[in-house]
Amino acid sequence: MSGCSVIPLTLPQRDGGARRIRFIHLVGLTSFRLTESTKQGSTIPLYLGADLLSKTDVRTENHPRHHAKFAKKGLATKITFSSAFRFHGLKVPSANNSLWFYSIQGLFRVAFELYSKQDQLAVLENFQDVWKAQISDSPLEVSYSLSVQLDPSGSLSQRDSQSKGVISQPPYCQADKDVVDVSSMDTADTSADHDYCSLPKQSLQSEQREVVISTVRQKLHRLDEQFSSEPRSCSEQLETVLLLLENIDRYINGRLEEKDATEIVLALLKAKDWGPVYSSSLLTCIGRWLGQQFHAANSSISQKVEGFKLQHIERISDLPPAEELATELFPEAMRTLLLHWMGLSEDFSLEKRRSEYPILLLILEFANHNLITGVAHVLYSSLICR
Template identity: 75%
Template sequence: MSGCSTIHLTLPQWDGGSRKIRFIYLVNLTSFRLTDCPNESQAVPLYLGADLFSNTDIRTENHPRHHAKFAKKGLATKINFASAFRFHGLKVPTVNNSLWFYSVQGLFRVAFEMYSKQEQLAVLENFQDVWKSQINDSPLKMSYNLSVQLDFAPSSGSCGADSRNEMPQPQRELVDVNSGDTSADHDYCSFPKQRLQTEQNQIITTVRQKLHSLDDKLSSETQSYTELEMILMLLENIDRYINGNLEEKDVTETVLALLKAKDWGCVYSSSLLSCIGRWLGQQFHAANSSISQKVEGFKVHHIERISDLPPAEELATELFPEAMQTLLLHWMGLSEESTLEKRHSEYPILLLILEFANHNLITGVAHVLYSSLICK
């Protein structure tokens, strides 16, 4: 059985910002192409499973099991390529030169099960026409053995010969042979350095285009003084960030200005407040161990006077982060302008909340209430 030279292929790619999906066109049971061809309406676009599953909660080693699950539903297939085909950016052993691919229906199923809402929207906007055109496709077989690539040399931009009757290259039919390549399976979650460099250059180009666009908009002189102040503040912080001297106070001022820039909607449905609340909760939870150490030290120091503790305000200030107190004080309507008497009367409640939220009981009231709560 005769062999053939290695053919290096680069899969076409859909670029959706943070997500990039490579694909091929399945023409028949043994043939595929990398370019679309309107004359071959039976060609079925198939999307690389490794790209569909990248940046999801599914660990790489668990991908095959999930691919097989979708394959049983006819939404995915394992394609075995002739060993002479080698794919740029995909390192697979020639003894098992196979990759998992999904139909457009499978792509939608994965997207709506595993992607964020923004990514789902991107898939919906970009692939709905493909889904409509392939709506009557039969379910995929569990596997295909492809040995023929039907792409032609790009002479005229058409699928066949052009108007000058130029002859296309003949189709490439390959014998499945083992070339002795024993390379390990490709790590689908990492990309070659060249690709990372390319993506970095693309981002730099985009940033420059944005800056030029801002320059054009500023030239129109339609911005208000307040808007210009905000723009200047953001640009100054970008400059500090690039130069490595961005400080916490700079971020504080900028974030506060952005939060006050407009009314961000109802408290019951504000994604901004939900995001801030989640971040604050994570930061406060991370501080729990240091708070516990401080509380234990306080208890040892005050073991002789446990029934004669300092006032609630002093306890809260000594044992809990200032940010926690600030959040609760303003939440309870006790701003800096509140009367001293009002703050003193409410601080025992604030201290109790801090004790419960941090799982560190200090006062007798907290111990009694906690005991009664867990008994119920």
């Protein structure tokens, strides 16, 4: 432990709305800081590319291609660090100690190309001060090799943290004369390249647990103060708050059931108008989750369809009505989504709903890649011929 030759770094981070964005300050061509420079304009803030592309539709394996695209425009750069530096919470192979970073102009370009409107607004609110200060920066080089850290303590002052919206680095402790980071931004990071100069895992988990418990208590205390000082202003939200707290209690005690989660989700969905359908990040998120769940069910649906075909091989031209087929072969959640999407809620007459079931069945057959009816086979053949 005492012979450790690498320097463990924890990058500072700023609040970027839905994401926390880690950064460094480039000083010249070969050095960097983790803290703000006292001399205005003497450093260039660079933002970690992995954080900028997180929670976007860009798949992780495609990140390097996107970084390279922005690098051609001088908005991103690939920084190779000296082998003496390692990064907590980042899986970086020791043989290739390099990371992609973006300038503030690159950060804004990524935000307006890939983020939702709400996330774009968060970037504007949190980073406009940096953009104004760095508006005259020259384009970045394609790559840099950094070997010198100008602030080896790597600590952020409380004043800097509060004034610039920077989330300060985790606390440090002394062990065997080495500086040890007692928390990590990515607790799942078990890479050997990053398991250096660290406290035992049990100690890390204990520290993190205490921090989380303290934060939860602060938030509950704040709620108590708000209800005590302004009870009337919270009256409309009280039922929803009570529902959430009751189910938090169930969750902590291991008694949360699916029906409880259903009530929570519905309460939050109905809590307010979340915006128009064309720009709703909430609907987009729900749609993505539903699509993933339905896609995961495809294999079990295929098995059910194959079993049905074997049973009806002799009467394939004389199948049951569309409503019976849809009910027998496809999950209720799929049918419910499509029925309400088509405007056929429970308020409509049974005859009206049944008259639309052939269309609903056809959609389910195509969406699940399981053709059953003759109409589906004919239409599918016609479509692929085109």
